Amino acid sequence: MTIKTFAASVAAATLLASPTLAEIDLSGKTVEWVIPFSETGGSAKWANFFAPLLSEELPGNPTVVVKFMPGAGSTKGANWFQEQEYDEGTLIFGTSGSTQFPFLLDDPRVRYEYSDWVPVMASGTGGVAYLNPKDGEKFDGSANNLKDVDFIYGSQGATRLDLVPLLAWEMLGMNVEPVFGIKGRGDGRLMFERGEATIDYQTSSAYLGASAELVAQGKAVPMMTWGALDDAGNIVRDPTFPDIPTFKEVCEATDGCETSGEAWDAWKAFFVAGFPVQKIAFLPNGTPDDVAKTYSDAFDAVRNRPDFPEIASKRVGKYEVFVGANAKAATEAGTTVSPEAKAFVKNWLQDSYGVSLK
Known part of the structure; x- marks a missing residue:
């Protein structure tokens, strides 16, 4: 549909x-x-x-x-x-x-x-991806300075909702190694807090409930949201996080990342779903x-x-x-x-x- x-x-x-x-x-x-x-x-x-x-x-x-x-x-x-x-x-x-x-x-x-x-x-x-403070210092609105970093991510599985961030990071040219098998995204956040993971993403309710506090304490740096849809189906900034750039914006600013073509169309289709x-x-x-x-x-x-x-x-x-x-x-x-x-x-x-x- x-x-x-x-x-x-x-x-x-x-x-x-x-x-x-x-x-x-x-x-x-x-x-x-x-x-x-x-x-x-x-x-x-x-x-x-x-x-x-x-x-x-x-x-x-x-x-x-x-x-x-x-x-x-x-x-x-x-x-x-x-x-x-x-x-x-x-x-x-x-x-x-x-x-x-x-x-x-x-x-x-x-x-x-x-x-x-x-x-x-x-x-x-919505969803917010964020980085550990050390790598967050390299983030300038693009992923250009993050491509030589080896990230660890706690994941429920590549066929779950995690495919949206995993595909996005791959399109950005980032090296993100998922550790599969967690039972919920909250467990991924706990891995991040313990230093077992170096990159994470949470849906809006979980981000508001816990991850935003990590950002306030300087323990995490927001990277991007997945965005929201306007009436015409275009990706725009998430109304809950209007100050954080969307993946589309970060992709457009990153060398080699395209917001058209098969990969982009597939990513957007699953984002919408x-x-x-x-x-x-x-x-x-x-x-x-x-x-x-x-x-x-x-x-x-x-x-x-x-x-x-x-x-x-x-x-x-x-x-x-x-x-x-x-x-x-x-x-x-x-x-x-x-x-x-x-x-x-x-x-x-x-x-x-x-x-x-x-």
Whole structure:
């Protein structure tokens, strides 16, 4: 699905949305919001931010508890959720780009199907890459002075959301050696803090929650964001981090890096799939329409709180939140890439990391 098609789908979905409130009661119940990552990453911070707000808006004000099921870069949890069916409306599952990418790349470990799930909220995010202080001194807005440095990066896996930074760094001509196997991006940050990694990236919520403090303490130097999309689908500065250049800007300033051609088109396609619609809340297969509507209405009430823009900007960033039919359209956009982009990335994974997904 292209950006223009996505925008049209959202507009159409808005016209179809019904204002009627569903009448179900969750009084005295506990809603479990399962996150397939560790408790230290951006998805954890995203769910922990929304959970108490959702509790306030759901009928009966149930307790919303965030639980974690890390493993296999989120594939373990997603495969588990695929086997769940509706039961009382007390189970939510949260995915990230690291769940979407294995699905997009036909990873044989994937046994889940997004079309079986019921999306009730989707939100975008951004990401910030940063350097250790020593190498950060060499950064001048380009990667020209970083090409002779051997970096270490804690990674969930090249087929996860980490493919966006890994491909970006390779396009910049940087030597970044990933250490695969961490259970969440928060674990990558901890590696960076301990000096076991020398370069890192975090999604916006995790960066705001912890990495920004490293920068304030002089223990990290921001390098670039992945950017955001304007209405025409162009990459512009991330509204949450307007003072940090985008990868596009750094690429344009770096010798040998091109913002056109196969590599750029593939990078942008997976950036679009992984960030503007990065985190999605689902109800399980078989959820009745009235229950799905109840959750969509609750998330809609959350995003329309007068204080939401202020509190969201500090915890998860300044990004669009989609609900109901719009969340479904957003999910379709986030789980679709062109055959050309998929083929390029599969070949790149094989050539760079020996990962075969053919």
